Amino acid sequence: MIDEQTARERVVSAADRLFYARGVQAVGMDAVRSESGVSLKRIYALFPSKEDLIVAVLRHRTDRWNAGVTDAVDGAGTPRERLLAVFDFLAGWFREDDFRGCAFINVFGELGGGSDRIAEAVREQKESFRRQVADLVRAAGGPGHLAPQLVLLAEGAQTAAAISRDPDMAGHARAAADTLIRCALDDAGEPAAAA
Amino acid sequence: MIDEQTARERVVSAADRLFYARGVQAVGMDAVRSESGVSLKRIYALFPSKEDLIVAVLRHRTDRWNAGVTDAVDGAGTPRERLLAVFDFLAGWFREDDFRGCAFINVFGELGGGSDRIAEAVREQKESFRRQVADLVRAAGGPGHLAPQLVLLAEGAQTAAAISRDPDMAGHARAAADTLIRCALDDAGEPAAAA
DNA sequence: TTGCAAAGAGAACCAACGTTCTCTACTGTA
DNA sequence: TACAGTAGAGAACGTTGGTTCTCTTTGCAA
Secondary structure, eight states: OOOHHHHHHHHHHHHHHHHHHHOSTTSOHHHHHHHHTOOHHHHHHHSSSHHHHHHHHHHHHHHHHHHHHHHHHHTOOSHHHHHHHHHHHHHHHHTSTTOOSOHHHHHIIIIITTOHHHHHHHHHHHHHHHHHHHHHHHHTTOOTTHHHHHHHHHHHHHHHHHHHOOTTHHHHHHHHHHHHHHHHHHHHSSTTOOO | OOOHHHHHHHHHHHHHHHHHHHOSTTSOHHHHHHHHTOOHHHHHHHSSSHHHHHHHHHHHHHHHHHHHHHHHHHTOOSHHHHHHHHHHHHHHHHTSTTOOSOHHHHHIIIIITTOHHHHHHHHHHHHHHHHHHHHHHHHTTOOTTHHHHHHHHHHHHHHHHHHHOOTTHHHHHHHHHHHHHHHHHHHHSSTTOOO
């Protein structure tokens, strides 16, 4: 018998895979059982309801997302490059075979109106991303209003890439971000340096 | 007895209201019946399946969206103002009481992976919006790459506004769009006019 | 008035799903 | 070997929802 921690991880990661690929409501708990190899009885001992499982999946995905962004950013040099690295991270993600848009946006559209706990978990992820970007902007010496603008580009790229199936949306977002960053930094820091 | 056209309109507009407010899968055909006042038998004569009804609702919403954008744009003067009017249109929408994000993005997250026809209807709306913006950019003398950048801002604003419940996302998007437009027009048209 | 065709109300049907329950198999212990 | 307790497999339960069917009503023509 596997221990509780292992069982929990297997269930969450199986559910994450299935929910992301097919949507939450389209996946029955029975599918989570066969994908995870953990019995229904055990699943319900770990997560009292499907809603609890969904929230756990969202939190797990938030952690993975934060780590992914942090990794990508840490590989870049200057503060400006670190900001743009966020969009390179998106570009790599959009090219993955199983890319199906932002899981948080998808779940919010599906269930956000009906479950406060789920809506809250989605909000937390978006808020933590906003903070990450705001920290990067601050480190680059950019003005406060730059962060939400870059966040909007990233959000838009995720939905547009999912719907259009065009992974180059990340390129468009990156180019726009580059322009916004240049304008903001040049206006604030060195007055009228580059064109 | 109401005529076919009227019945169709009542069903589509009732379904639209319910789907948008609660999500598609959360709304049963019985709810559509009571909201529209059209019998189930008649509904199924007009729309052979729920999927057909969903597609009809999406097309109807596409028409309304296009008309709304066109109206907003037509009220503006210069080509540059006409581009920004798109974001003013968003700002008004985000402030509506029943705003719950972009219906197309919501439906795509919920069912886009499982139904090609629904995914296609969503794609058509996004593509028609992209064309609208591209036309405005061209009229303003902007470069081709500006349109997808503005579209990403609009898309991002819609999801961010829905999730964060902060209607000022439209303001952020508008400010970013203003910067992008200024940079693009100044780079292309008059070389280095404004800072 | 009688008969008929169409339409509405809502029951019925069937499948899916979240959740719980039962029965069996297995583990460790005396 | 006998036993107690636990866990898994999967059946069972109750609800919901998409779709169809039935029965009654209605409006109209002769």
